[in-house]
Amino acid sequence: MFKSAQAAKRKVITFDDDGETFARGNTHKGEHTSPPASTTPHTVNGELNKTLVKEHTVTNTTTLSNGSALSAVSSASTDSSEQQLTKKQKRKLHHQGDVRPKKLANKEPTTDAMIQKAKSLKKHRQSLPIYSARDVIIQEVKDNACVVIVGETGSGKTTQIPQYLLEAGLAAHGTISVTQPRRVAAINLAKRVAEEVGTPIGQKVGYSIRFDDSSSRESLIKYMTDGIMLRELLSDRLLLRYSVIILDEAHERTLRTDILFGMVKSIQKQRQDMIAKGRKDIQPLKIVIMSATLDAEKFSEYFYNAKIMYISGRQFPVKILNTVEPQADYVDAALVTAFQIHQEEAPGDILIFLTGQEEIESLEKLIEEYAVDLPASVGKLIPCPIFAAQDSATQQRIFEPAPQGTRKVILATNIAETSITIPNIRYVIDTGCHKSRGYNARVGIESLLVEPISKSSARQRMGRAGREAPGLCFRLYTEDSFEMLEEDAIPEIKRCNLESAILSLKATGIENVTEFDFMDRPSKSGLLRSLEHLYALEALDDEGKLTEIGTKMAAFPVDPPYAKVLLQSEKMECTKEAIEIIALLSVDTIFSAPSSKREEANEARQKFTSLDGDHLTLLNTLRAYESVKGDRDWCRDNFINSRHMRHVMDVRKQLVQFCERAGMDPKKSCGHDLEIVLKCFLAGFFQNTALLQPDGTYKSILGGGLTVSIHPSSSLFGKKREAIMYNELVFTTKHYIRGVSALESAWLSQAAPKYFGQRQA
Numbered sequence: 001m002f003k004s005a006q007a008a009k010r011k012v013i014t015f016d017d018d019g020e021t022f023a024r025g026n027t028h029k030g031e032h033t034s035p036p037a038s039t040t041p042h043t044v045n046g047e048l049n050k051t052l053v054k055e056h057t058v059t060n061t062t063t064l065s066n067g068s069a070l071s072a073v074s075s076a077s078t079d080s081s082e083q084q085l086t087k088k089q090k091r092k093l094h095h096q097g098d099v100r101p102k103k104l105a106n107k108e109p110t111t112d113a114m115i116q117k118a119k120s121l122k123k124h125r126q127s128l129p130i131y132s133a134r135d136v137i138i139q140e141v142k143d144n145a146c147v148v149i150v151g152e153t154g155s156g157k158t159t160q161i162p163q164y165l166l167e168a169g170l171a172a173h174g175t176i177s178v179t180q181p182r183r184v185a186a187i188n189l190a191k192r193v194a195e196e197v198g199t200p201i202g203q204k205v206g207y208s209i210r211f212d213d214s215s216s217r218e219s220l221i222k223y224m225t226d227g228i229m230l231r232e233l234l235s236d237r238l239l240l241r242y243s244v245i246i247l248d249e250a251h252e253r254t255l256r257t258d259i260l261f262g263m264v265k266s267i268q269k270q271r272q273d274m275i276a277k278g279r280k281d282i283q284p285l286k287i288v289i290m291s292a293t294l295d296a297e298k299f300s301e302y303f304y305n306a307k308i309m310y311i312s313g314r315q316f317p318v319k320i321l322n323t324v325e326p327q328a329d330y331v332d333a334a335l336v337t338a339f340q341i342h343q344e345e346a347p348g349d350i351l352i353f354l355t356g357q358e359e360i361e362s363l364e365k366l367i368e369e370y371a372v373d374l375p376a377s378v379g380k381l382i383p384c385p386i387f388a389a390q391d392s393a394t395q396q397r398i399f400e401p402a403p404q405g406t407r408k409v410i411l412a413t414n415i416a417e418t419s420i421t422i423p424n425i426r427y428v429i430d431t432g433c434h435k436s437r438g439y440n441a442r443v444g445i446e447s448l449l450v451e452p453i454s455k456s457s458a459r460q461r462m463g464r465a466g467r468e469a470p471g472l473c474f475r476l477y478t479e480d481s482f483e484m485l486e487e488d489a490i491p492e493i494k495r496c497n498l499e500s501a502i503l504s505l506k507a508t509g510i511e512n513v514t515e516f517d518f519m520d521r522p523s524k525s526g527l528l529r530s531l532e533h534l535y536a537l538e539a540l541d542d543e544g545k546l547t548e549i550g551t552k553m554a555a556f557p558v559d560p561p562y563a564k565v566l567l568q569s570e571k572m573e574c575t576k577e578a579i580e581i582i583a584l585l586s587v588d589t590i591f592s593a594p595s596s597k598r599e600e601a602n603e604a605r606q607k608f609t610s611l612d613g614d615h616l617t618l619l620n621t622l623r624a625y626e627s628v629k630g631d632r633d634w635c636r637d638n639f640i641n642s643r644h645m646r647h648v649m650d651v652r653k654q655l656v657q658f659c660e661r662a663g664m665d666p667k668k669s670c671g672h673d674l675e676i677v678l679k680c681f682l683a684g685f686f687q688n689t690a691l692l693q694p695d696g697t698y699k700s701i702l703g704g705g706l707t708v709s710i711h712p713s714s715s716l717f718g719k720k721r722e723a724i725m726y727n728e729l730v731f732t733t734k735h736y737i738r739g740v741s742a743l744e745s746a747w748l749s750q751a752a753p754k755y756f757g758q759r760q761a
């Protein structure tokens with residue numbers, strides 16, 4: 001690796017300049033080429049933005065593609081749907097346009113500035129490729145119970161379609177909800193659409209993510225994570241407050257989205273049946289499935305042969321450049337490429353896709369180190385990390401503009417891969433890798449391994465450029481390697497722990513989860529293992545029915561073992577401490593340890609370290625933090641991440657509310673008798689235990705006695721205790737455990753007599 005910016009400059013990565021340019025439409029090689037973005041003035045307006053409606057032959061499909069004005073409608077079916085929109089009907093639509101916004105108009109504190117901003121964005125909205133398909137989309141959604149929409153990244157699906165449906169009156173009987181797999185997307189899309197609508201966030205347009213609800217009963221468009229939608233199902237089994245549910249980024253096939261597919265499909269049917277039986281108080285539910293990279297036929301089939309609409313056309317071209325040679329070290333290659341771009345390409349920020357926090361932080365340091373040597377004429381290069389373990393406020397920093405004369409380089413995991421528009425991104429560097437979560441149902445162990453991404457992911461990554469101007473996408477792998485990638489990732493439901501999902505299904509009244517209408521069936525062993533664990537947690541009874549404990553557990557916004565801890569804490573009179581520790585565990589870590597000051601940081605941490613392990617160490621730290629009222633200087637001096645601590649306080653507040661709602665007293669404390677807290681955690685984590693072996697290693701109780709290693713970040717790293725409990729076991733380079741505390745082995749059978757009794761039998 002090079003040691004200075006000059007050296008960085010000398011080392012060069014060669015990219016194949018014959019790379020295709022994705023000027024529009026789908027992403028098949030060679031289909032839509034145009035000259036390199038950097039050398040071609042983009043001739044998008046007036047050509048690429050136009051949208052043609054034409055018939056797709058085989059299935060019940062409408063293709064909306066580039067090349068001609070909307071008036072050049074050629075298909076019989078879409079012809080008629082467009083022609084059906086006569087002036088009179090258009091007026092009617094306009095007239096129908098939602099009665100509620102009018103009522104709201106008086107109440108909303110819409111400022112002139114907001115209205116002006118919305119006006120200025122109107123032109124942009126109308127320049128989006130999707131705009132010329134507006135009326136057809138509205139008509140198709142009105143005419144069909146379910147529609148699948150496939151449109152190029154950046155074409156305007158996520159921000160525009162909900163607004164079109166709102167404008168067409170489809171929120172008259174309920175909110176239009178848009179689900180997102182990631183919270184950062186939910187927040188930013190809502191903010192953008194609120195701006196476009198011209199109202200403050202949280203009113204007409206809102207969002208809801210775990211521990212942060214910025215929506216109201218008056219919200220007509222609501223962006224939310226798929227997890228929140230599942231939670232809402234617990235209190236509104238027919239999702240009656242929604243008139244339209246848009247399941248966005250459906251290609252991601254997260255576990256929760258897959259469960260939602262089945263749930264909304266069934267809810268739509270139930271509502272239809274009720275209406276057929278004459279229920280005047282029930283309205284039909286519309287379902288829209290969206291993505292840029294989707295196996296549309298499969299989704300259509302699942303949703304009763306739903307109508308498919310293809311919308312092609314992207315705003316700006318993105319040229320793809322593959323490396324000529326495979327890269328042995330993609331982090332190094334990303335570093336070199338970033339400096340190459342910075343020194344040779346036109347202004348515009350860079351977005352690099354990496355696999356995880358550690359990699360991001362190490363590249364951040366390298367960039368900072370080398371950027372110091374850059375000549376003044378080049379301007380600064382400022383790294384800006386984003387990964388899932390950050391709190392939402394930290395994640396928002398990537399959206400802040402870089403100071404004038406500097407260039408921002410965002411270092412992201414695949415958290416930034418779909419949905420979001422990060423202003424000023426012109427260059428994407430795709431390492432071609434991500435961390436993929438796996439689950440071995442036989443032994444019940446999760447793994448997190450670096451693996452190649454799918455073609456679909458590569459296209460989404462590329463699509464983060466070309467949203468405000470032409471872009472370049474540097475793929476740090478060869479074109480042949482791209483061709484060898486899988487088309488789509490394996491759905492999470494086939495490779496994940498299913499406990500949360502099963503608990504949600506049971507809590508919404510689905511007794512026999514094995515017969516649930518899954519789009520892709522999870523493995524039998526995965527289902528059985530999760531059912532067994534829920535039984536051991538006493539969430540299910542001998543017949544697999546949800547118990548009272550299980551019902552209560554499902555109401556908490558945390559994974560089943562944590563929910564069990566909260567419930568147990570009431571009996572053991574340590575709810576205060578249980579809430580606090582769970583809140584502390586909700587962030588990746590509350591400690592900061594810059595590599596240049598690692599020793600100092602370790603020393604500072606000793607002050608809070610408990611001999612009993614991480615749970616009580618965290619609690620000690622919280623107590624110290626509270627005693628100084630969260631003073632920032634104190635945090636800095638003690639290497640505590642103050643942002644993460646504020647997030648912890650926020651989560652604590654929310655958990656307190658959940659406990660109160662469940663009729664518990666969140667102030668119940670065990671005082672100084674902290675052994676009780678560890679016993680309480682054991683009620684949820686009795687399976688996550690390991691025993692010390694004569695050779696000094698630890699063997700897990702789960703998975704037939706695996707050798708597990710305490711993670712170096714744990715306060716028990718290198719320590720020997722008779723028995724230990726952990727919150728997390730993940731296979732990376734070895735079986736690492738995190739969130740570790742010491743136990744007495746005698747506590748085990750007391751904590752879960754059912755489980756340990758069975759095992760001994």
Ligand SMILES: Nc1ncnc2c1ncn2[C@@H]1O[C@H](COP(=O)(O)OP(=O)(O)OP(=O)(O)O)[C@@H](O)[C@H]1O
Pocket residue numbers: 128151152153154155156157158159160188192291292315418419420421423463466467468
């Ligand atoms: N926060 C924002 N700031 C600036 N421009 C934005 C923002 N959000 C959206 N846009 C603009 O609106 C366009 C459409 O964005 P939208 O998210 O609706 O596209 P999409 O088709 O859903 O893309 P994807 O498939 O990548 O999610 C973007 O290309 C960009 O030009």
